[in-house]
Each structure stands twice: as structure tokens, then as C-alpha cells.
Amino acid sequence: MGYSIAExxxxxxxxxxxxxxxxxxxxxxxxxxxxxxTIAVVPPSCIAIISGPQPYSSMRIPxxxxxLESSAASAAxxxxxxxxxxxxxxxxxxxxxxxxxxxxxxxxxxxxAERNEDFIYVCLDNEGYMNTGAQKSSSTPYLAYTTSTPxxxxxxxxxxxxxxxxxxIPYVATATTGYPDDLARKVARARELKGMRFILVLTPCxxxxxxxxxxxPKTSRLAVESGIFPLYEVEDGVRYTLNYGSKGIPVGAYFxxxxxxxxxxxxxxxxxxxxxxxxxxxxxxxx
Amino acid sequence: xxxxxxxxxLNGNHAVAYGVRLAQAKVIPVYPITPQTPIVExxxxxxxxxxxxxxxxxxxxxxxxxxxCITASLTGVRVFTxxxxxxxxxxxxxxxxxxxxxxxxxxxxxxxxxxxxxxxxPDQTDSLxxxxxxxxxxxxxxxxxxxxxxxxxxxxxxxxxxxxxVVHEAFYVSHALEAVEVPDxxxxxxxxxxxxxxxxxxxxIGESWGNTVNQDMFHRHRHDLxxxxxxxxxxxxxxxxxxxxxxxxxxxxxEQYRCDGAKLVLATMGSMAGTAxxxxxxxxxxxxxxxxxxxxxxxxxxxxxxxKALQGxxxxxxxxxxxxxxxxGFLHQELKAALYGMENAPSxxxxxxxxxxxxxxxxxxxxxxxxxxxxxxAANSVWKG
Numbered sequence: 001m002g003y004s005i006a007e008x009x010x011x012x013x014x015x016x017x018x019x020x021x022x023x024x025x026x027x028x029x030x031x032x033x034x035x036x037x038t039i040a041v042v043p044p045s046c047i048a049i050i051s052g053p054q055p056y057s058s059m060r061i062p063x064x065x066x067x068l069e070s071s072a073a074s075a076a077x078x079x080x081x082x083x084x085x086x087x088x089x090x091x092x093x094x095x096x097x098x099x100x101x102x103x104x105x106x107x108x109x110x111x112x113a114e115r116n117e118d119f120i121y122v123c124l125d126n127e128g129y130m131n132t133g134a135q136k137s138s139s140t141p142y143l144a145y146t147t148s149t150p151x152x153x154x155x156x157x158x159x160x161x162x163x164x165x166x167x168x169i170p171y172v173a174t175a176t177t178g179y180p181d182d183l184a185r186k187v188a189r190a191r192e193l194k195g196m197r198f199i200l201v202l203t204p205c206x207x208x209x210x211x212x213x214x215x216x217p218k219t220s221r222l223a224v225e226s227g228i229f230p231l232y233e234v235e236d237g238v239r240y241t242l243n244y245g246s247k248g249i250p251v252g253a254y255f256x257x258x259x260x261x262x263x264x265x266x267x268x269x270x271x272x273x274x275x276x277x278x279x280x281x282x283x284x285x286x287x
Numbered sequence: 288x289x290x291x292x293x294x295x296x297l298n299g300n301h302a303v304a305y306g307v308r309l310a311q312a313k314v315i316p317v318y319p320i321t322p323q324t325p326i327v328e329x330x331x332x333x334x335x336x337x338x339x340x341x342x343x344x345x346x347x348x349x350x351x352x353x354x355x356c357i358t359a360s361l362t363g364v365r366v367f368t369x370x371x372x373x374x375x376x377x378x379x380x381x382x383x384x385x386x387x388x389x390x391x392x393x394x395x396x397x398x399x400x401x402x403x404x405x406x407x408x409p410d411q412t413d414s415l416x417x418x419x420x421x422x423x424x425x426x427x428x429x430x431x432x433x434x435x436x437x438x439x440x441x442x443x444x445x446x447x448x449x450x451x452x453v454v455h456e457a458f459y460v461s462h463a464l465e466a467v468e469v470p471d472x473x474x475x476x477x478x479x480x481x482x483x484x485x486x487x488x489x490x491x492i493g494e495s496w497g498n499t500v501n502q503d504m505f506h507r508h509r510h511d512l513x514x515x516x517x518x519x520x521x522x523x524x525x526x527x528x529x530x531x532x533x534x535x536x537x538x539x540x541x542e543q544y545r546c547d548g549a550k551l552v553l554a555t556m557g558s559m560a561g562t563a564x565x566x567x568x569x570x571x572x573x574x575x576x577x578x579x580x581x582x583x584x585x586x587x588x589x590x591x592x593x594x595k596a597l598q599g600x601x602x603x604x605x606x607x608x609x610x611x612x613x614x615x616g617f618l619h620q621e622l623k624a625a626l627y628g629m630e631n632a633p634s635x636x637x638x639x640x641x642x643x644x645x646x647x648x649x650x651x652x653x654x655x656x657x658x659x660x661x662x663x664x665a666a667n668s669v670w671k672g
Contacts, residue, residue: 048498078359
């Protein structure tokens with residue numbers, strides 16, 4: 001897409017993420033793109049661990065750590081207070097996990113979107129409660145192993161990008177750490193807009209997904225190229241733009257990097273391939 | 288100076304709204320619930336008429352309303368919200384979070400029964416069940432007191448950096464009309480300085496809040512919180528005295544009424560104090576030496592003041608319009624604890640009266656007083672109607 005990443009060093013080394021962690025990579029591109037005039041809201045998650053225990057901080061911006069379900073409401077409170085003080089320049093960003101977004105934080109998120117609150121909400125989606133030992137969330141894919149779905153999750157992943165787009169908010173985008181320039185460009189785009197902006201970032205979890213330490217970016221790219229996680233933008237709930245879509249790579253190639261799908265039989269793989277193909281065709285009609 | 292006010296016919300909830308307007312709260316996240324809603328409706332009216340510059344955030348739940356109160360306060364503005372009953376229950380997690388974050392939020396709670404089963408009736412259990420959340424709690428007898436207490440609560444909360452609840456009961460206070468003196472804005476401004484905290488969420492300062500701490504840091508944090516709470520009775524006494532100088536109205540953190548030489552003191556909170564005052568007058572007229580102790584500041588519990596007030600009193604009769612299964616009336620428990628170890632402490636009779644919002648008339652209280660004067664005290668609270 002011809003975007004070069006202009007980074008301001010806000011996120012620093014020495015943080016507590018696992019070596020090779022996709023979330024650390026995502027946080028770097030998010031906060032370094034947003035810049036110094038930003039306040040971050042972080043609920044309990046690996047992001048909270050990476051942010052750093054008191055009195056340390058991996059980010060050179062104020063970080064407010066809130067409760068698991070209240071990120072969107074907390075961010076709205078900060079932004080309303082800034083407005084009341086006549087501050088129209090400081091950005092507010094939520095960086096939350098999928099459990100805190102798809103599940104327990106969804107009520108506050110949907111309400112903030114309906115009110116078109118003026119902040120950026122980034123969900124780092126690693127498809128489960130990885131910080132508590134890899135339990136299932138409503139983002140966990142169909143048939144994936146987690147410690148709370150040892151036989152595989154019986155229902156598909158919730159389609160949060162489309163749910164957020166259906167709120168008609170100014171900006172919704174999907175992104176992933178295997179495409180860092182695309183991710184940074186989307187954060188920069190969100191930064192220029194007003195109102196509620198939502199970015200869903202797929203962040204493969206080395207431990208939770210059973211990946212090799214260096215497999216994060218490759219797995220991320222395979223998620224896109226197999227059509228499982230297409231990268232696109234939606235403005236005002238209606239104007240869809242495709243950035244990166246399926247290259248026809250079979251889902252098996254994506255799954256082969258991970259241990260959470262290794263129990264699948266060929267018939268199950270075929271079933272998932274059909275679902276992915278249907279979803280990809282359905283999405284393509286919107287561009 | 289005492290003429291610097293407007294006299295209006297207001298219900299208790301609207302009186303609270305006038306108090307909030309005078310305090311010039313800047314962010315008000317809210318969620319509707321009966322019987323709180325008239326407070327927020329009136330504030331919305333003030334905003335629509337251009338009489339109040341405020342960010343009203345219509346949250347999807349009380350939990351989110353309180354979450355937004357905390358961050359708005361941490362960003363450095365004066366914040367208000369109001370709730371009742373189930374709403375307060377839903378906020379419970381964030382009540383602890385608010386005091387932990389040392390945010391001087393002021394919230395009005397209109398006491399209402401907690402389900403199940405459903406009810407809409409005056410009962411103080413909702414707020415009293417939050418007594419351990421680190422919030423200052425004031426109980427008010429009438430709308431005038433509620434308005435005045437909102438301003439006092441902001442002053443004390445911002446000095447102690449603790450959140451404060453201003454509480455009055457459903458309908459008896461929330462919807463009862465009475466003449467209320469609304470102080471002029473100049474008086475409120477003289478009383479309540481602008482809120483400008485040195486620690487706040489601000490990129491220019493770079494301070495964060497909420498990160499994980501170690502055991503020692505948590506220990507010190509709780510100790511600090513406790514010390515702040517210990518300062519509150521003194522701050523609240525001073526806030527009340529200053530308020531009285533400016534408006535002519537003061538309440539004390541407790542009120543002693545006709546307690547001189549009393550052989551029985553009625554102890555209660557909120558609207559029942561008015562009824563008990565009437566009962567005390569009737570008993571005094573009949574030659575029975577009965578007084579009233581109204582506990583206005585319930586958290587922190589004004590132990591010293593209560594001990595002093597009950598020095599030499601042989602009997603106390605506590606009227607609790609609230610109930611904790613297994614322990615009884617909240618004021619009864621707290622009063623017994625406050626008097627424990629005191630030399631010649633009065634015997635304490637705990638009566639559950641008006642639980643669930645049943646009416647307690649002066650005549651009922653006269654009967655209860657006669658019972659207390661003749662019976663020995665029971666260890667636990669006794670159901671009396």
C-alpha cells in the first residue's frame with residue numbers, strides 16, 4: 001500500500017511480553033503511531049502485563065488500567081472530561097484483548113459506539129483468554145482446542161468487525177501483525193478521524209495457539225492469505241475497502257503452524273474450508 | 288448574608304439536582320432507575336436551558352456510568368452521578384475501584400429495596416450494604432439537607448480524595464415537596480473552590496493509574512486509604528461549620544436532640560429522624576425524658592462523637608429501616624461496636640422498624656420507646672414492624 005511507518009518511540013523494550021509476542025508488536029505500531037499526546041486505557045489482559053507493573057511502564061504515555069468489562073466506558077469518561085476542560089487534541093485509545101472486547105466488555109463497547117464516543121478502540125484478538133491459560137472466548141474459532149474446550153469449540157467465532165460496522169461508526173478496520181505497515185496506516189487513519197473508531201487486530205498467541213517462537217508473523221499472514229481473516233476497512237458502516245484478501249491458500253496450511261487444530265480429522269478440515277470460502281465470498285460482495 | 292438564596296418548592300431529588308448545579312459538576316454519566324430519575328431529569332433540563340455546562344453521558348448501565356465517573360474524575364474534573372437499589376448493586380465492583388483510585392466522585396443514592404422480589408420502597412439496605420467500599424456516606428432527612436449535603440460532600444471528598452455518597456430515601460424524601468432554600472451561586476463558589484487535582488491523567492504529566500502493584504505497595508495503599516478516611520470526621524465537621532457560616536444551616540455529623548438528662552435516646556438515620564424527633568417531643572411533653580441521636584455521617588462511623596453523645600445515657604433504642612440477614616440492623620451493629628469497651632455504656636436495643644418501606648408513625652415509635660424502657664436488650668436486632 002506504499003505506507004512507511006512513522007514511529008515516535010512511545011513503546012519501549014524491556015517489557016514483560018513473551019519473546020516473539022504478536023501483541024508487543026501490535027502495541028508498538030499502535031502507540032508509536034498515535035504519539036505522545038495520547039492516554040491509553042487497558043483492561044486486565046496480556047496488554048496490562050506488557051504495560052508494566054507499578055512503578056514501571058513500557059509506554060511513555062499515561063496508561064489507565066481499568067476493570068475487564070469497562071474499557072469503553074472508561075475511555076468515554078476520559079474523553080468527556082478532556083472535552084469539558086477544553087482539550088480537543090489529546091487522543092484516547094483503548095487497547096484490550098478479545099475476552100475484554102467480544103465477551104465481558106461488549107455491552108460497554110456497543111453503547112459507546114451507539115453514542116459515537118470520540119476515542120479509538122483497538123482489540124488485540126488472540127482468540128481466547130490467553131492471559132489466564134488459554135480458555136475459550138467468543139472469538140475462539142470453530143473446533144479450536146482451548147483449556148475450556150478440550151474437544152474443540154463447538155460454535156464459530158463471533159464476527160465482531162461486522163457487528164461493529166453495523167453500528168455505523170465512522171471507522172472499522174481489521175489488521176494483523178504480519179502486515180505492520182497496513183496496521184500502522186490504519187491507526188494513522190483512525191487518528192485523523194473523530195468519533196468512535198474500532199480496529200480489530202489479529203495477534204497470534206505463541207503459547208495459546210501452540211506456535212514456534214518465530215512463527216507469529218508467518219501465521220498472521222497465512223490467516224489473511226487463507227481467507228480466514230481478510231484485512232479491510234469500513235467507513236460509516238457502508239463504504240467497504242479490501243486491503244488484503246484470500247490468496248486461495250488452504251486453511252490446513254494456516255492450521256499446520258498451530259497445535260490447537262492438530263486434533264482435527266480431514267472431514268472437519270473440509271467443513272471449516274467450506275465455511276471460510278462461504279464467508280470470504282459473502283464479504284467480497286460488500287467491496 | 289443569609290438572604291443570598293432563592294426559596295423554591297422542590298422535591299428531595301430536585302433539591303439534589305440544584306446542589307449539583309451549584310457545585311458545577313462537569314461530567315455526569317448516568318443511567319435511569321426509579322426513584323432516582325428525577326435528579327437526572329432536572330439536571331438535563333438545566334443543561335437544555337443553558338443553565339449548566341455539563342457533559343451528560345447516557346451510559347448503558349450503572350456499571351459503565353460509574354466506570355466513566357472514575358476516569359473523568361481522574362482526568363481532573365468534578366463528577367456526579369445518581370442511582371438507587373439495583374443500580375448501586377451493579378456498581379459495586381466500581382465503588383471499590385473508585386475509592387482505590389482516590390476519586391472524589393459525589394453520587395446521590397435514593398434508598399430503595401433490593402430485589403428479589405421487586406419493590407420500590409424506602410429501605411436503606413442498598414447503600415448500607417456498600418459500607419465497606421471506601422465511600423464516605425451521608426444520610427439525609429429532607430430535601431434541604433440533601434441539597435446542602437451535596438455541597439458539603441464535594442468539599443470533604445475533594446479534601447480527603449475519597450468518593451462520597453449522599454443518601455436519602457425513596458419517596459419519603461425523594462418525591463416529597465417542601466420549601467427549599469437554594470443558595471446563590473456566589474455562596475456556593477465561595478464555599479467550594481474549583482477542583483484542580485495535581486495528580487491526573489494528562490500526557491503532559493505522564494502519570495498512570497491502576498498498574499499491578501506488589502504486596503508492600505498494596506499494603507501501603509490501603510493504609511493511606513484508611514488514614515484518609517480517618518481524616519473525614521474532622522473535615523466533615525469543619526465543612527458543616529463553614530457551610531453554616533455562609534447559609535445559616537448546619538447539621539453536624541451527628542445531631543443530638545433533647546438528649547439532656549435522657550433516660551432513653553432514640554438513634555436512627557434519614558427520614559425516620561423526623562418521625563423520631565416528633566415522638567421524642569411527645570414523650571418529653573408527657574414527662575418522659577427521651578432524646579434523639581441522628582447519625583448523619585455513617586461512613587466513616589463517627590465513633591468518638593457517638594460515644595460522647597451517649598455518655599451517661601442508660602438506654603439507646605436503635606431504629607433500623609434496613610436489614611442484613613444474619614446480623615440485623617446496620618446502625619444497631621455499628622452502634623454496639625462503637626460503644627464496645629466504653630465505661631458505663633448504655634444498653635442498646637436494636638429494633639427493625641420500617642424494613643421494606645412499611646410506615647413507622649410517631650405513635651409506633653412511642654410504643655417502641657415504652658417497650659425499650661421496660662424490656663432488657665436483646666443481643667440481636669428485634670423485628671418490630
